[in-house]
Amino acid sequence: MSNVKIIGPKVANVPWQDRPADNQTGLPVWRYSENPIIGRNPLKGVARIFNSAVIPYEDAFIGVFRGEQTNGVPYIYLGHSQDAIHWEFDKEKIPFVNEKGEPFMPVYAYDPRLVKVEDTYYMMWCQDCYGASIGMAKTQDFKTFTRMESPFLPFNRNAVLFPRKIGGKYMMLSRPSDSGHTPFGDVYLSESPDMLYWGRHRHVMGKKGEHWWENVKIGGGAAPIETSEGWLLFYHGVTGTCNGLVYSIGGAILDIDNPSVVKYRCATFLLTPEEWYEERGFVPNVTFPCATIHDAETGKIAIYYGAADSYVGLAFTTVDEVVDYIKANSEVTGNDTEIGIR
Ligand code: BMA
Secondary structure (H helix, E strand, C coil): CCCEECCCCCCCCCCCCCCCCCCCCCCCCCCCCCCCCCCCCCCCEEEEEEEEEEEECCCCEEEEEEEECCCCCCEEEEECCCCCCCCCEHHHHCCCCCCCCCCCCCCEEEEEEEEEEEEEEEEEEEEEECCCCCCCCCEEECCCCEEECCCCCCEEEEEEEECEEEEEEEEEHHHHEECCCCCCCEEEEEEEEECCCCCCCCCCCCCCCCCHHCEEEEEEECCEEEEEEEEEEEEEEEEEEECCCEEEEEEEECCCHHHCCCCEEECCECCCCHHHHHCCCCCEEEEEEEEEECCCHHHHHHHHEECCCCCEEEEEEHHHHHHHHHHEEECCCHHCCCCCCC
């Protein structure tokens, strides 16, 4: 096995379980044996929590959780955990404010991501702006969440910020879409000098006809992990069946200085729905990654994913194993390796 390094902080209490001896999938990712870590009706007035993002915070963990309220409308709830496995949720939705400190709540909010850049935590999610679009907010204390200008025009989903500036610019992935159950979708990269104005948009990678598991659409998942081989990106890839869409987890490695260039892209999925909590639920056959917790010292990576739009699942890998696997099974085409400008 190679010796790939995660570049980032040490997280000694990263949640972890060794690969079970009987796990013979040949894939580099394995599930937590006690999945799902969040079950149905986790909170009064919230029927399901899934597609959620977590991060180390003050020797413990904090997260932003997609809670489907009992009126069917998704919103974001704050959660706290000592071990990143057992979570306690605030009873009320996150109380967003505008720049003046006045209440400023989105109409709905779903699929949050949470990324620390310098000393600030940024949340991105999908919200209404006369159609599906990206919402953004920032916080330093997880008490005041200040909404920012929408980075992109509608229609868009799956925005994921990089955890540091690249070439002096903030960088964000997103997936332009329509406002419904989008039947297409490629991942793009945009940059900003100030988190206000976003431009120099570049195509990163698209759905792939040859890879049947991701032949309908793809979208960024967890915030890219900086490694000695490039940015490790866990994303979702979607295929269509006679019985609806199936969401799997894929992996790619983007160039460290120029992340619109894909260096390696795995031809196989890393995880696909096969457990009851992934195959059965509000929307069957969905595994949807939104976050990782990873430790630079040991290379351990814990992947958080929504399961069947009903639960939160946890899966594990190591940076060595997953990068080796992605490289050994990589298929990149012109579209992936181009700088992405036309
Ligand atoms: C996508 C998003 C996700 C959801 C998935 C499967 O379009 O809405 O939130 O998990 O569909 O329903």
